[in-house]
Amino acid sequence: MTESTPREELHKDGSLRARGHMRDGEMDGYWEWFRLDGTMLRSGSFDRGRQIGTWTTYDRSGAPHKETHFGD
Template identity: 35%
Template sequence: MKAVALALFLAGGAPARPPLECPAGTERRGAAPTDGYEEWCEGKNPYGQGWRHGPARTYYDDGGLWVEERFREGERDGPFVEYHRNGRKAREGAFSRGRKVGRWTISSESGQVEESSDWRDGVPDGPFAAFWPDGTRKTDGRYCGGVQCGRWRTFDAAGRELGSVDYGEQSSTP
């Protein structure tokens, strides 16, 4: 395996990845480069139709890894990582039953974090921050159940506050 990865690396191709380890009762589908551009584990739903269950990978046309994710009973469930063509992480977070949860980050091709936000049950909920290319803060604020709440501030590239607005506190009860 190491010899194959080394040969691909020296030839300028993408490194070889170990085959997907599919959960019991599922089968590996698709193919990794050079035979394909997507591979996943597939099981059967209660009606006998195929659905994704377990790890999945999607590749760029040059064979580089584009997306690594997991599915549970046909829905995204677990860690999610999308990569830039240069191999650095572009987007990272997690899903639960098909909905974004926890901390999500978006990064530039250089690896600099551009955005960071918290999610709950598929909607933004909690701290949000956006950053200038050099890493200084551009915007910060908070989401409450998918809407902006509290104080949001905007900064110039030198870090000076340009302005702020207070959206007040939100309540999920009528």
């Protein structure tokens, strides 16, 4: 089993778009996505590329707006 490695993706302007970990070329573990203004857009976890658990979408003020549940 390979170790997970940290990964960051950037918007075209260089600001942080997403961060999390990759394992064998797939998203793995907890990830966060951000809007261009830096506020969090969504967060949730992957198990080797498959969405699992509770994913949260945030409004522009940073408050949780919606939760979506994926099978573990």
